[in-house]
Amino acid sequence: xxxxxxxxxDWRCLSAAHKARKIERHLNNLSAEGWEFVAxxxxxxxxxxxxxxxxxxxxxxxxxxxxx
Numbered sequence: 001x002x003x004x005x006x007x008x009x010d011w012r013c014l015s016a017a018h019k020a021r022k023i024e025r026h027l028n029n030l031s032a033e034g035w036e037f038v039a040x041x042x043x044x045x046x047x048x049x050x051x052x053x054x055x056x057x058x059x060x061x062x063x064x065x066x067x068x
Contacts, residue, residue, distance in 0.1 A: 002060035006035060011043055011051030019052060026054055034058045 008026055013019035027037060035056040043051035 003057050004060045005038070006030075006056045006058075008054040008056070009043065009051065010054070013049070013051050019049075023052065023054060030056055 010022050010026070013022060023040070035058045037054075038057050039053075039055040041053045041055075042049050043053060
């Protein structure tokens with residue numbers, strides 16, 4: 001079975017709480033569509049944590065062709 005992956009990058013997180021709210025919102029919205037959490041990586045700029053990369057996966061939807 002094939003798997004789809006999705007990477008979401010978000011930046012300008014002003015605090016750890018702000019970052020957590022953004023991640024939670026993405027996960028809540030996309031989990032309803034069947035996406036599952038895979039990984040989270042911090043995005044840094046000159047040593048400051050400014051954002052993140054969120055990796056999600058779900059089983060690929062099969063396209064079925066109708067037969068006459």
